[in-house]
Amino acid sequence: MTNGKQPESVSSVLKTFGILQALSTQKDIGISELAQRLMMSKSTVYRFLQTMKTMGYVSQEGESENYSLTLKLFELGSTALEYVDLVDLADIEMRRISDLTLEALHLGALDGDSIIYIHKIDSKYNLRMQSRVGRRNPLYSTAIGKVLLAEREEDDVKRILSDVEFTKSTERTHETIESLIDELHTVREVGFGEDNEEQEVGLRCLAVPVYDRFNNVVAGMSVSLPTIRFTEEKKAEYIAELHAAAARISHKLGCKEYPHGK
Template sequence: MSNKQPDAVSSVQKTMAIFETLSSEKEIGISELAQRLMMSKSTVYRFLQTMKTLGYVSQEGESERYALTLKLFEVGARALEYVDIIDYANAEMVKISDETMEALHLGALDEDSIIYIHKIDSKYKLSMQSRIGKRNPLYSTAIGKVLLADLPEATVRECLKNVDFKQSTPKTHKNIDELLAELPKVKAQGYGEDNEEQEVGLRCIAVPVYDRFGKVIAGLSISLPTMRFTESKKEEFINYLHASAATISARLGCTEYSATE
């Protein structure tokens, strides 16, 4: 076990103690905060400066008085929204599962990857390398493409600037420029595809789910092996996905679901 772990745990405890104390005060000075927490002023100052840099704490001018920003509220609100979206999405995903018997996923953007926040397994016993909480690349997944297609090119480049485009299959995009060339099509047609880009023998189709501000908050996808894939099924599955995504989006407060430009 790393010798650094106790220090890391202690740092987290101190950070949370500062958050909790700040939450009970409109603003507070370093001396009072240090006294309440029984920490040295220098330690409290160091933590506050880091929290300020990250946007969680504001400082009143050049004074030593600090206050929480709304960033924690924003983080908490997003977390609650994901709780709601999973609840809303489950019923719709069950419907599609009953109709198609294929695997369904709900994924969201998490820094430079997607993270699966809900899943319904295929009734065909399809074995997939996915689970709730698993992260996958944005560039080789249908959900990832749907999430990126809603963003400006500069934001996509910034998001993926440190990402190594691993060639999972011969069809995987080799670089960000190849991916960016596909995103306008994804945006225009209202769905993204993974054509054996993440896993050989597997096709995936995803559509966007919108929040109350009209932003893409998640992607809803269906996955199936290439041996069961046909163009007629593709159109049918896209219709299922759009209908369900529209219902989920409406429950999240989206007043107008538009799958295409």
């Protein structure tokens, strides 16, 4: 900026990370020392620390003025690393299925009340889907969304979708959480989810779950294809390939026994 000043939001971010970095250099530290080290007022440091404490990133040592980092940042970093490992492992399997089917492959994870695509391989046909890594889509109208929800308790599904407005993208899109939950029972039973032209007319999608070492579903992997190329024979073949690939990925993530596709 020409006036040399930073927007308040940028300044707040710099102060936040300055405090976090300072706290990372020693086990605990007081407000006065932090303020002196960062050249900030004690009142500002105190205000930021209280916010970080409320969010769980900082803890206060007893009744003293000393503060220290919690393990929440470590948890965030571990989650990020897990997704990096997951994408690397999935890429190998997704490329193999891509070579076999020539269709689009997606890897998606749960993020709040929607799915977020964390990896994608485009179709080898001319058709290009309007999806990209980092894009969000509804849980209720996507095959990946359904496998991410299927093994959760009904109350948990209702909590996740409590603020979601069910928008009809097509005539086949679920209109209520009750109708979605009915389908989720089937998804759990058969081990795969389907998007039968619910997100986009003329497009079918099949997805299976990927598990971590705690046997929790951490992602969904899918193959998408236009209805003109869809057959029941392909459906069975693609689901089998997806299950075999997801089993190998899950095993490498520490899942001892993949429960589907046997």
